[in-house]
Amino acid sequence: MSFGTGKIWMNGKFVDWKDATIHIATHVIHYGSGVFEGARCYSTPKGSACFRLEPHMRRLMESAKIYRMEYPLDLQPWFNVVLETIRINEMKACYIRPLLFRGYKELGVNPLSIPVDAAVMVWDWGAYLGSAALEEGVDVKVSSWTRMAPNTLPAMAKSTANYANSALIKMEAVVDGYSEGIALDVNGNLSEGSGQNLFLVRDGQILTPPVGSSILGGITRDSIITLAREAGYTVTETVLPREALYTADEVFFVGTAAEVTPVRSVDKIKVGAGKPGSVTKALQTAFFKVINGEVPDRHNWLTYVYPQEASLRERPKAVATGGR
Ligand SMILES: Cc1ncc(COP(=O)(O)O)c(C=O)c1O
Numbered sequence: 413m414s415f416g417t418g419k420i421w422m423n424g425k426f427v428d429w430k431d432a433t434i435h436i437a438t439h440v441i442h443y444g445s446g447v448f449e450g451a452r453c454y455s456t457p458k459g460s461a462c463f464r465l466e467p468h469m470r471r472l473m474e475s476a477k478i479y480r481m482e483y484p485l486d487l488q489p490w491f492n493v494v495l496e497t498i499r500i501n502e503m504k505a506c507y508i509r510p511l512l513f514r515g516y517k518e519l520g521v522n523p524l525s526i527p528v529d530a531a532v533m534v535w536d537w538g539a540y541l542g543s544a545a546l547e548e549g550v551d552v553k554v555s556s557w558t559r560m561a562p563n564t565l566p567a568m569a570k571s572t573a574n575y576a577n578s579a580l581i582k583m584e585a586v587v588d589g590y591s592e593g594i595a596l597d598v599n600g601n602l603s604e605g606s607g608q609n610l611f612l613v614r615d616g617q618i619l620t621p622p623v624g625s626s627i628l629g630g631i632t633r634d635s636i637i638t639l640a641r642e643a644g645y646t647v648t649e650t651v652l653p654r655e656a657l658y659t660a661d662e663v664f665f666v667g668t669a670a671e672v673t674p675v676r677s678v679d680k681i682k683v684g685a686g687k688p689g690s691v692t693k694a695l696q697t698a699f700f701k702v703i704n705g706e707v708p709d710r711h712n713w714l715t716y717v718y719p720q721e722a723s724l725r726e727r728p729k730a731v732a733t734g735g736r
Pocket of ligand 1: 450667
């Protein structure tokens with residue numbers, strides 16, 4: 413299904429895309445009182461599979477907890493809703509957007525009495541920064557906007573409100589002719605892109621800003637850290653100054669939408685040789701092999717969607733080699 417077609421799950425029912433509407437007096441529209449997720453389902457040789465559905469849905473529930481939003485679904489029922497939404501739309505591969513939001517009752521900043529509504533949408537969404545970006549890398553700038561200061565809007569919650577900040581970063585970058593912006597935190601240290609986490613490579617070591625630098629604790633970030641350590645790289649989560657971008661050998665973004673996207677210049681200064689570096693390429697390849705099901709799923713990161721595809725996953729029967 414492309415964007416604008418198919419069915420959307422809303423509060424327990426599937427409705428046609430065109431009917432998944434809300435009233436103009438809905439709280440979330442006025443006060444940004446929503447939390448959401450962005451996950452992906454990939455088509456693999458063993459059938460369609462969601463990548464790391466559990467941490468995504470756990471993060472949704474944690475974002476809701478931070479904002480005192482209660483919704484009567486636990487983790488397992490949430491998995492079922494997501495899987496059912498993919499199945500009913502007969503998607504092989506898709507982007508998945510679960511959303512919890514303060515609904516319609518009355519207006520006023522205090523959301524505590526406002527009901528919490530939920531929806532899950534799926535649609536086709538290719539490479540977020542374009543497929544050329546995955547191959548060639550992107551040109552980015554350091555944003556004049558910083559990420560939210562700690563204890564203002566919680567960066568660890570994936571709240572709709574945070575994306576007002578992301579939109580400022582993204583708009584400035586695009587208007588200035590760049591693909592993306594990198595935001596600093598309130599102390600002037602590196603934070604993240606408008607919708608991606610950031611990695612640097614220097615002398616073969618991998619560095620990434622910590623959760624205390626106003627980043628979203630990305631699930632792709634966690635996956636890349638895991639894959640990099642398994643491949644023998646040292647990965648350090650550490651506070652990084654802005655200028656580390658200009659002296660890095662390699663810089664790359666990671667995220668559900670952006671996957672693993674090399675950065676080839678920052679503020680018109682070439683990163684390394686101005687093209688994707690070997691560590692970035694190695695990790696990009698490793699990541700794509702996992703999400704595309706081309707290597708064994710050693711971490712149980714894939715949740716298969718269609719029961720009828722189970723035969724694709726059956727192991728060949730062991731050949732009897734004689735009894736004892
Ligand atoms: C601000 C921000 N940072 C980082 C990420 C990457 O997170 P994930 O890998 O969980 O998609 C996202 C995407 O959701 C994001 O919006």
